[in-house]
Amino acid sequence: xxxxxxxTDKAYEKPEGERRxxxxxxxxxxxxxxxxxxxxxxxxxxxxxxHGKLVKIFQFMKVPSARFGEHRIFEQLxxxxxxxxxxxxxxxxxxxxxxxxxxxxxxxxRAAILGGEYFMITxxxxxxxxxxxxxxxxDVLQTLRERPRHVHVVITGRRCPPEIIELADTVTxxxxxxxxxxxxxxxxxxxxx
Numbered sequence: 001x002x003x004x005x006x007x008t009d010k011a012y013e014k015p016e017g018e019r020r021x022x023x024x025x026x027x028x029x030x031x032x033x034x035x036x037x038x039x040x041x042x043x044x045x046x047x048x049x050x051h052g053k054l055v056k057i058f059q060f061m062k063v064p065s066a067r068f069g070e071h072r073i074f075e076q077l078x079x080x081x082x083x084x085x086x087x088x089x090x091x092x093x094x095x096x097x098x099x100x101x102x103x104x105x106x107x108x109x110r111a112a113i114l115g116g117e118y119f120m121i122t123x124x125x126x127x128x129x130x131x132x133x134x135x136x137x138x139d140v141l142q143t144l145r146e147r148p149r150h151v152h153v154v155i156t157g158r159r160c161p162p163e164i165i166e167l168a169d170t171v172t173x174x175x176x177x178x179x180x181x182x183x184x185x186x187x188x189x190x191x192x193x
Contacts, residue, residue: 021151022169023144027127027160030174037122037154038070044120044152045079053119057081058109060102060157061088061125069189084108088128102129106140116148127157130164137161 024040026033038057045055057074059066062083074081084105085098092098106129113121129135141163144153155164165171181187 020149021147021153023164023167024152024154025160025165025168025171026154026156026174027158027165027171028174028176029158030176031179032174033156033158034070034124036172036174037124037156040154041079041120041122042077045077048119054117055079055120055122056112056118057122057124058105058112058126059083059085059124060105060129061085063087082108085125085129099129099132099134102132102134105129106135110139110143113143113147113151113153116151118151120152120154122154123156125157126155127160127164130157130161131159137163140164141167 024037026036041055041057044053048055057080059081062068063086064083066083071081085101086092109121109123109126112118126135126140130137130140144164144167147153155168160171
């Protein structure tokens with residue numbers, strides 16, 4: 001490890017642009033995409049729900065009855081999270097049904113985005129129905145472009161289409177360096193569920 005001297009000068013000038021809703025993308029093969037998005041949702045919820053601004057999370061691959069850690073705590077906090085799918089494709093018994101669930105879910109998410117009542121909307125794992133061809137990319141792009149100026153949208157998932165990355169304001173790519181699963185360690189409750 002190389003030691004560094006802490007900076008003493010401000011690293012940037014304060015931006016003078018207009019505050020507006022951002023399009024934020026968390027993509028890549030590394031762990032932490034949804035976790036980062038949930039952190040943003042919690043930050044926004046903690047800051048804004050007092051003022052009547054709403055935050056919502058749509059999960060495109062999770063089933064509506066999912067009870068993972070995030071579902072349990074968000075339910076207690078009153079932060080709405082909605083599963084729109086039937087699990088990951090390798091668990092699906094009927095891929096056309098999975099595709100229809102994604103299309104139906106997109107209609108809900110699209111209405112929420114364009115409706116303007118939300119401060120932030122998270123589209124967790126949206127990239128999968130896009131890259132599987134279950135959702136029309138053009139409709140998603142149009143919705144993102146036409147959303148009300150104050151609405152923040154956070155998208156997660158691997159292999160985010162380059163058209164969304166180009167449109168986004170902030171993109172973070174999670175890089176896989178090392179993962180316990182590849183060493184034969186099973187997923188840990190509270191870490192990966």
